[in-house]
Amino acid sequence: MIDNFQVYLAVGVILFCLGLLCVMTRKSAISVLMGVELILNSAALNFVVFSKYTAGNLLGQGAAIFIIILAAAEAAVALAIFLNLYRTISTAEVNRADQLRG
Amino acid sequence: MIDILIQAIFWLFVVLTVGSAIVVVFSKRIIYSAFALLFTLIGVAGLYVFLAADFLAASQMLIYVGGILTLIIFGVFLTAKIYGMTIPDQAHQRYLALLPVAGFAAVLIHVLFSADWNLLQSTAEPTTENLGKLLLTTYLVPFEVASVLLLAALIGAMRISRPREEDDDR
Numbered sequence: 001m002i003d004n005f006q007v008y009l010a011v012g013v014i015l016f017c018l019g020l021l022c023v024m025t026r027k028s029a030i031s032v033l034m035g036v037e038l039i040l041n042s043a044a045l046n047f048v049v050f051s052k053y054t055a056g057n058l059l060g061q062g063a064a065i066f067i068i069i070l071a072a073a074e075a076a077v078a079l080a081i082f083l084n085l086y087r088t089i090s091t092a093e094v095n096r097a098d099q100l101r102g
Numbered sequence: 103m104i105d106i107l108i109q110a111i112f113w114l115f116v117v118l119t120v121g122s123a124i125v126v127v128f129s130k131r132i133i134y135s136a137f138a139l140l141f142t143l144i145g146v147a148g149l150y151v152f153l154a155a156d157f158l159a160a161s162q163m164l165i166y167v168g169g170i171l172t173l174i175i176f177g178v179f180l181t182a183k184i185y186g187m188t189i190p191d192q193a194h195q196r197y198l199a200l201l202p203v204a205g206f207a208a209v210l211i212h213v214l215f216s217a218d219w220n221l222l223q224s225t226a227e228p229t230t231e232n233l234g235k236l237l238l239t240t241y242l243v244p245f246e247v248a249s250v251l252l253l254a255a256l257i258g259a260m261r262i263s264r265p266r267e268e269d270d271d272r
Contacts, residue, residue, distance in 0.1 A: 009214045014120050017207040022127045024199045030177050034126055034139050041146050048153050056222045058232050061155050062241045068165050069248045073255035075170045079177040080263035092181035
């Protein structure tokens with residue numbers, strides 16, 4: 001009998017690995033950012049699952065709230081950097097950004 | 103009967119989350135990835151509802167779907183020359199990368215299905231009030247640090263994304 005608990009964890013694992021794959025293989029910086037969002041989502045999901053099924057308190061949900069806050073801050077700063085990168089080298093591909101001074 | 107229905111909706115959200123995450127990774131166009139990410143985030147919000155985390159589900163919808171995804175779609179359009187909505191994005195060495203990642207996933211899934219978990223029987227109850235108390239007691243210092251961090255990210259993002267000052271002088 002498969003419990004829902006393990007299904008949640010499996011979804012977390014799959015999301016994490018897909019995010020990892022996205023970060024490793026994508027060229028566009030925006031796609032890399034989407035991979036990071038997948039990874040952060042899987043981490044938050046794991047916190048909530050363990051908070052419900054093994055801890056029995058809300059501390060994990062608090063941690064998930066901070067993950068969402070950090071993801072918002074990170075997305076804003078990352079997109080600002082990508083816009084600047086695009087303005088400097090006219091592309092947002094991560095393997096073209098190989099100069100320290102543009 | 104109602105249990106079967108609930109279980110069916112649960113599996114619907116699982117399939118929605120995983121399926122659209124696969125589209126995010128393997129789609130050839132960034133804009134398709136961005137819209138597939140929308141369904142992944144909605145699926146995770148649905149899973150939060152099943153985990154009795156109602157406040158988190160609402161914040162996931164508001165912050166991720168309403169905020170971060172909008173930012174990402176803006177980013178897609180602002181960092182590409184648009185020719186009829188087909189912004190391609192190549193992937194390189196995908197099959198080489200797939201091998202270690204799939205192995206890692208297989209090990210983790212094997213561990214989580216074979217481990218002997220000591221589970222609690224918990225009941226679902228509204229979490230918003232208790233989360234609010236938690237944020238102002240146990241998590242008070244991280245809460246304040248997070249507000250400073252958000253302010254710093256706001257100012258930093260504005261500073262970075264503006265043109266440089268020597269560009270203004272010309």
